[in-house]
Amino acid sequence: MMEERQIVVPGETIASGNEFLPGDGAWRDGTDVVAGRHGLADVQDKHVRVIPISGAYYPKRGNTIIGTVVDITFNGWLIDFGGAQNAFLGVSEVPRYINRNELREFLDFGESVVVKVWDVKSRGVDASMKMRGYGMIEGGMIVSISPNKVPRVIGREGSMVKMIKSATGCDVTVGQNGKVWVSGKDTDSEVATKKIIDFIAENATIVGLTERVEAFIKELGLQVSSAPAKPNDGVEVVEENTDSEENVEGDALSSVPSEEGKE
Amino acid sequence: MYLPRKAKNKMAVEGLYKKRIDGRKFDEVRPMIAKVGVVPSADGSASFETGGTKAMAVVRGPRTLHPQHMQNAQKGVLRVSYGMMPFSVWDRIRPGPSRRSEEISKVCEWALSSVVDLSGFPNTVVDVFIQVPKADAGTRVAGLNAAAMALAHAGIPMKEMLTAIAVGKADKTLLVDVDKAEEDFHDGEGATDIPLAVTSRGKEVALLQLDGKISPSELKEAIEMGKKACDDILKVQMEALKNLNGGEDNE
Numbered sequence: 001m002m003e004e005r006q007i008v009v010p011g012e013t014i015a016s017g018n019e020f021l022p023g024d025g026a027w028r029d030g031t032d033v034v035a036g037r038h039g040l041a042d043v044q045d046k047h048v049r050v051i052p053i054s055g056a057y058y059p060k061r062g063n064t065i066i067g068t069v070v071d072i073t074f075n076g077w078l079i080d081f082g083g084a085q086n087a088f089l090g091v092s093e094v095p096r097y098i099n100r101n102e103l104r105e106f107l108d109f110g111e112s113v114v115v116k117v118w119d120v121k122s123r124g125v126d127a128s129m130k131m132r133g134y135g136m137i138e139g140g141m142i143v144s145i146s147p148n149k150v151p152r153v154i155g156r157e158g159s160m161v162k163m164i165k166s167a168t169g170c171d172v173t174v175g176q177n178g179k180v181w182v183s184g185k186d187t188d189s190e191v192a193t194k195k196i197i198d199f200i201a202e203n204a205t206i207v208g209l210t211e212r213v214e215a216f217i218k219e220l221g222l223q224v225s226s227a228p229a230k231p232n233d234g235v236e237v238v239e240e241n242t243d244s245e246e247n248v249e250g251d252a253l254s255s256v257p258s259e260e261g262k263e
Numbered sequence: 264m265y266l267p268r269k270a271k272n273k274m275a276v277e278g279l280y281k282k283r284i285d286g287r288k289f290d291e292v293r294p295m296i297a298k299v300g301v302v303p304s305a306d307g308s309a310s311f312e313t314g315g316t317k318a319m320a321v322v323r324g325p326r327t328l329h330p331q332h333m334q335n336a337q338k339g340v341l342r343v344s345y346g347m348m349p350f351s352v353w354d355r356i357r358p359g360p361s362r363r364s365e366e367i368s369k370v371c372e373w374a375l376s377s378v379v380d381l382s383g384f385p386n387t388v389v390d391v392f393i394q395v396p397k398a399d400a401g402t403r404v405a406g407l408n409a410a411a412m413a414l415a416h417a418g419i420p421m422k423e424m425l426t427a428i429a430v431g432k433a434d435k436t437l438l439v440d441v442d443k444a445e446e447d448f449h450d451g452e453g454a455t456d457i458p459l460a461v462t463s464r465g466k467e468v469a470l471l472q473l474d475g476k477i478s479p480s481e482l483k484e485a486i487e488m489g490k491k492a493c494d495d496i497l498k499v500q501m502e503a504l505k506n507l508n509g510g511e512d513n514e
Contacts, residue, residue: 006505007504007505007507009415009424009500009501009504009505010378010415010421010422010423010424010463011421011422011423011424011462011463011464012501025420027422029464034422034423034464036380036420036421036422037415037418037419037420037421038415038416038418038421038504039418052418053418053507054300054307054416054417054418054507055306055307055416055417055418055419056306056324056325056417056418058418084324084325084326084327084339084384084387085327085386085387086327122383122385123385123386
């Protein structure tokens with residue numbers, strides 16, 4: 001049993017014994033449970049899994065993703081979110097009635113959306129925007145970061161996002177696929193927000209990130225408000241299964257609790 | 264079967280190639296440098312250097328495969344492309360695909376597909392790009408070492424790692440990790456070059472090519488020498504993958 005989570009390499013034995021069960025990213029070889037991908041080995045109650053720390057984004061049910069319409073079919077839209085396959089957003093998963101002949105009126109090619117991953121199948125992803133906080137993106141800019149750095153940008157209980165929002169006054173929506181939608185009153189505040197997000201992504205593995213970010217925000221000539229932000233203050237990130245988003249150093253869990261009230 | 268040092272030295276003394284040009288032992292690998300995350304914008308990347316040979320590998324994907332008729336509805340497709348940079352050797356290499364590079368791409372693809380598991384990504388492709396910025400023999404094995412690290416770094420499901428080495432023979436002497444001068448050894452029986460790739464856990468041979476002449480018993484011995492050297496290379500690969508935060512750049 002491992003005390004601390006350690007980085008494992010494919011083919012490396014994580015635990016030995018028939019009582020251990022291989023979970024995500026692990027496989028059994030005789031009595032050994034072996035890493036089936038590169039990542040952090042996690043052993044909990046004889047359940048062995050490997051948490052990803054690098055690589056592409058793999059959609060999970062409940063994730064919030066930001067993507068672009070790349071195709072329109074007769075009953076919905078195909079959305080490219082940087083994953084292996086495109087996400088399908090059906091007409092029925094849109095909060096209002098849409099005439100099937102007028103799909104383009106609602107969402108046209110190249111337009112961006114914030115959607116929820118409703119189902120992950122082997123052939124693709126089904127998306128929905130029926131809940132509050134999801135919808136079309138109008139104005140602002142989309143900042144791209146590595147999907148593995150997303151938990152750092154969100155911070156514990158969304159603290160980092162709240163800090164950015166209070167400092168810049170911008171609305172920040174973080175997609176688990178590494179796309180961050182920033183929208184504010186003026187371009188200057190949006191650019192400042194982008195700088196802060198890039199800074200977090202660059203220093204994602206540093207201990208004491210919050211203090212570093214606070215210092216960076218002051219460097220930009222902005223104020224960090226000490227008052228706690230209002231609950232649900234536009235933090236439109238719904239994250240479930242936060243276990244898998246832990247930082248490499250085993251540092252604080254970065255997550256936003258799932259806001260069931262929205263659904 | 265691994266011959267004790269005494270017997271091997273005797274064999275070496277009998278042949279024409281008595282001492283390695285760079286002073287290495289006959290079963291010694293050139294100094295290695297492995298790095299992970301060398302290309303920040305890629306899903307996974309790595310570089311692997313042994314002596315005068317350096318290979319870089321970049322992994323992109325899984326992503327949708329076009330044209331559609333190449334897609335496999337049951338599992339993802341692995342696509343490997345190998346190429347040497349024009350300046351990688353003393354005289355220029357003509358850039359672009361050649362007979363040799365296409366063949367090496369294909370054998371590397373076969374070797375790597377024995378460890379990667381793309382059953383979770385139907386209709387997609389995982390692209391592996393191997394480039395050789397400097398070459399001093401053993402480029403395909405350096406490329407495979409880099410590619411295996413890059414695939415792991417990209418988070419692609421893999422049952423185990425892949426490690427590769429070029430073993431060879433100069434006249435009657437068996438050598439591990441041959442360099443260009445040894446590959447071009449003309450005296451006596453000449454040179455034999457055997458690129459070999461071994462899986463990290465099962466120790467199975469994933470790639471075995473042979474250029475030159477060698478007796479069956481010597482081939483067996485050469486493979487054993489190669490497998491032993493692969494253990495050392497694996498350590499270097501694993502160390503690079505475990506310390507990736509120090510060297511990894513961000514997107």
